[in-house]
Amino acid sequence: DAEITQSPRHKITETGRQVTLACHQTWNHNNMFWYRQDLGHGLRLIHYSYGVHDTNKGEVSDGYSVSRSNTEDLPLTLESAASSQTSVYFCASSIAPNEKLFFGSGTQLSVL
Amino acid sequence: GEDVEQSLFLSVREGDSSVINCTYTDSSSTYLYWYKQEPGAGLQLLTYIFSNMDMKQDQRLTVLLNKKDKHLSLRIADTQTGDSAIYFCAENGGNNRLAFGKGNQVVVIP
Numbered sequence: 001d002a003e004i005t006q007s008p009r010h011k012i013t014e015t016g017r018q019v020t021l022a023c024h025q026t027w028n029h030n031n032m033f034w035y036r037q038d039l040g041h042g043l044r045l046i047h048y049s050y051g052v053h054d055t056n057k058g059e060v061s062d063g064y065s066v067s068r069s070n071t072e073d074l075p076l077t078l079e080s081a082a083s084s085q086t087s088v089y090f091c092a093s094s095i096a097p098n099e100k101l102f103f104g105s106g107t108q109l110s111v112l
Numbered sequence: 113g114e115d116v117e118q119s120l121f122l123s124v125r126e127g128d129s130s131v132i133n134c135t136y137t138d139s140s141s142t143y144l145y146w147y148k149q150e151p152g153a154g155l156q157l158l159t160y161i162f163s164n165m166d167m168k169q170d171q172r173l174t175v176l177l178n179k180k181d182k183h184l185s186l187r188i189a190d191t192q193t194g195d196s197a198i199y200f201c202a203e204n205g206g207n208n209r210l211a212f213g214k215g216n217q218v219v220v221i222p
Contacts (some may be wrong), residue, residue, distance in 0.1 A: 043200065
């Protein structure tokens with residue numbers, strides 16, 4: 001069955017370190033998204049991509065970057081992790097940009 | 113831009129009906145969605161409604177849409193313990209991606 005997977009499920013890192021969260025989908029969806037979920041803020045969009053080599057900033061993109069070298073993967077990189085980036089991160093994909101999203105199971109990131 | 117509002121918390125007794133409300137701002141939205149997030153999991157699409165519909169029924173779920181007031185609701189009949197979750201509404205507004213509300217935590221009391 002097609003699916004979307006995130007790894008790792010849990011990550012603990014130190015401030016200042018570079019961290020990369022992986023997202024892989026097998027639906028051949030062109031559109032992929034990264035969100036962070038925080039209490040009181042709901043889901044906030046970090047970065048998104050509408051296809052290979054396309055990347056766009058979301059509402060909370062500072063301190064994050066993404067790259068899209070193939071259809072299946074959209075890794076999220078924290079260039080220099082900060083404690084404010086402690087959060088749960090969700091990757092999602094869709095057939096069309098504003099149609100229903102399919103979500104991964106999330107990555108719990110703690111920056112100490 | 114879009115702004116999707118939800119109340120934060122609802123407790124309901126098992127067997128009762130629960131109603132979750134949502135307001136949105138973008139009248140150009142063509143679809144409105146309800147997602148369910150169980151503890152420790154990602155969001156799963158629960159149901160959705162096309163903007164030209166007033167109501168959609170799907171087993172225990174009823175979605176009501178009031179386009180004039182930009183109000184969306186989700187009614188869960190015969191609420192069960194497995195319905196305990198966070199529920200998010202979302203709209204597909206004019207900027208070509210979904211906008212989510214902050215979520216509504218539903219706790220079902222046995």
